[in-house]
Amino acid sequence: MLTRLTAKRLVSDDRFVTSFVHHHAQRGQGPIRIRAELRQQGIADEAIDAALENTNTDWGLQAQSVRQRKFGAALPAGMAERAKQARFLQYRGFSSDQIRAALKADVESWSLPE
The missing domain is CATH 1.10.10.10 (Winged helix-like DNA-binding domain superfamily/Winged helix DNA-binding domain)
Structure with a gap:
């Protein structure tokens, strides 16, 4: 059949x-x-x-949209929050380049705890 x-x-x-x-x-x-x-x-x-x-999907933009739906429009405030959001996007199936694009924060501007 x-x-x-x-x-x-x-x-x-x-x-x-x-x-x-x-x-x-x-x-x-x-x-x-x-x-x-x-x-x-x-x-x-x-x-x-x-x-x-x-597919006409821009995967970097898709990752950013998924991140914003879950965590809001503000970029992560620190390294712990950034890692949490990156793990979430990784679980959803996005590559490291796509995750970096979605989390496009200036990491060097964060202050490290002393």
């Missing part, structure tokens, strides 16, 4: 992957987490790569 549906192009991994990427990006998940979930479902890396490249 599944073979016939696939032959008639009624079932397509490519369409599923595209829909999955779009849906999970809208839910605030990053590309690393999306890729891991698709791999867990047995989807080929080529299909995942193609879907992630063809």
